[in-house]
Amino acid sequence: MASPTAKMSPLIMRVLAASVSVSYRAGTIIRDIMKTGDLGIVEKGKNDLQTEADRAAQRCIVASLHKQFPKVAIFGEESLDPSDKIPDNYVVTELAEDVLNHTCPEIYKNITDDEIVIWVDPLDGTAEFTQGLLDHVTVLIGIAVNGEAKGGIIYQPYYNYQSGPGTPMGRCIWGLVGLGSYGFTREVPPTNQNLITTTRSHSDWIVTEAVNACEPTEIVRVGGAGHKVLLLIEGKVHAYVFASKGCKKWDTCAPEAVLCAIGGSLTDMLGNQILYHSAVQRRNAGGVLATVQNHNWYVERIPPEIKENFVSDTPSEDMLKHKQQASTSAAADEVDSSTGAGDSSLSSTSKGDSGSSVDPPEFDKTKTNPDNVSAGPAKM
Ligand SMILES: Nc1ncnc2c1ncn2[C@@H]1O[C@H](COP(=O)(O)O)[C@@H](OP(=O)(O)O)[C@H]1O
Numbered sequence: 001m002a003s004p005t006a007k008m009s010p011l012i013m014r015v016l017a018a019s020v021s022v023s024y025r026a027g028t029i030i031r032d033i034m035k036t037g038d039l040g041i042v043e044k045g046k047n048d049l050q051t052e053a054d055r056a057a058q059r060c061i062v063a064s065l066h067k068q069f070p071k072v073a074i075f076g077e078e079s080l081d082p083s084d085k086i087p088d089n090y091v092v093t094e095l096a097e098d099v100l101n102h103t104c105p106e107i108y109k110n111i112t113d114d115e116i117v118i119w120v121d122p123l124d125g126t127a128e129f130t131q132g133l134l135d136h137v138t139v140l141i142g143i144a145v146n147g148e149a150k151g152g153i154i155y156q157p158y159y160n161y162q163s164g165p166g167t168p169m170g171r172c173i174w175g176l177v178g179l180g181s182y183g184f185t186r187e188v189p190p191t192n193q194n195l196i197t198t199t200r201s202h203s204d205w206i207v208t209e210a211v212n213a214c215e216p217t218e219i220v221r222v223g224g225a226g227h228k229v230l231l232l233i234e235g236k237v238h239a240y241v242f243a244s245k246g247c248k249k250w251d252t253c254a255p256e257a258v259l260c261a262i263g264g265s266l267t268d269m270l271g272n273q274i275l276y277h278s279a280v281q282r283r284n285a286g287g288v289l290a291t292v293q294n295h296n297w298y299v300e301r302i303p304p305e306i307k308e309n310f311v312s313d314t315p316s317e318d319m320l321k322h323k324q325q326a327s328t329s330a331a332a333d334e335v336d337s338s339t340g341a342g343d344s345s346l347s348s349t350s351k352g353d354s355g356s357s358v359d360p361p362e363f364d365k366t367k368t369n370p371d372n373v374s375a376g377p378a379k380m
Pocket residue numbers: 046047048077121123124125126127198199200201202222223224225244245246247248251
């Protein structure tokens with residue numbers, strides 16, 4: 001039975017709470033499969049592996065979320081046989097109370113099923129998982145609202161795995177833009193340095209050229225988009241630069257939301273917004289560039305001859321319509337507030353209490369107006 005808090009909670013908070021709960025279960029499934037010693041590796045393509053842990057974790061997450069939110073679109077990385085039997089104990093219907101205890105920001109209160117798309121990467125960092133670099137692995141559940149990354153869960157199943165017996169393994173980081181991000185501690189990144197993280201297993205000369213153009217004092221090559229954004233939010237690196245079309249929407253939706261909820265930015269290499277509506281192309285054809293601050297400085301360092309290889313996402317008709325409606329109602333709010341009757345609209349300032357939210361850095365966010373994007377029609 002759902003608790004009274006759950007019944008009263010807006011849809012976005014329930015989706016977030018269900019995603020947090022199921023991420024713990026997916027983490028257990030991943031660890032259990034690793035313990036069997038039989039990863040059941042399949043080669044999906046060049047330098048692109050899938051294991052039984054990827055398959056099982058996706059079954060668990062998608063079945064659990066679909067059961068609770070049957071009208072919400074859910075996209076997972078792995079192509080699986082829909083007739084596969086899903087064990088009963090894979091279906092989790094709990095809602096994390098620590099999420100529901102937060103007040104939903106006003107702007108999400110009336111969001112409906114058709115405005116949400118969930119992007120699931122059941123195991124991010126598969127290459128490193130198969131090589132025993134276990135702390136590079138994360139489970140990613142991203143929640144897009146009207147095509148924009150707003151909610152995210154990054155579950156790290158092997159956090160603390162080398163800390164010896166008695167230390168609890170695994171941690172869940174979650175965030176919602178307008179509320180804050182929770183489950184980690186942020187440190188101030190080293191000053192007078194420029195630490196840049198990028199791929200460890202999917203590099204090529206453009207990837208390396210783009211990193212070098214950002215004048216790194218050190219390059220941190222690690223696996224997983226989720227893991228790299230964890231390094232960023234914890235203050236261990238200054239930027240994540242990946243000039244490649246290899247990442248997909250499920251790699252970036254959750255990390256982007258968690259990062260943006262503390263005032264950071266994750267865009268393509270051109271500095272344009274990555275979009276997450278259901279018809280968008282799965283590939284991040286614009287590459288990935290993420291920072292907590294000084295985003296523009298990094299975008300400006302990327303030479304035009306690199307930028308010209310990348311293409312930004314195109315908004316859907318629905319998104320454009322929604323944006324128009326939102327700006328019309330924002331204008332109406334402004335009129336209202338000038339008369340003293342207005343409600344406060346969502347600000348990008350994180351309002352975290354005991355969670356790991358940080359004050360927004362002092363820089364202009366570079367997410368540009370979707371009118372700037374230049375791609376052709378979105379394809380599946
Ligand atoms: N060239 C490529 N081909 C396939 N997947 C790629 C890729 N480049 C990046 N990715 C995917 O993007 C994610 C982050 O990559 P990286 O670890 O190299 O930074 C990984 O997700 P998965 O491990 O979930 O497949 C990885 O497979």
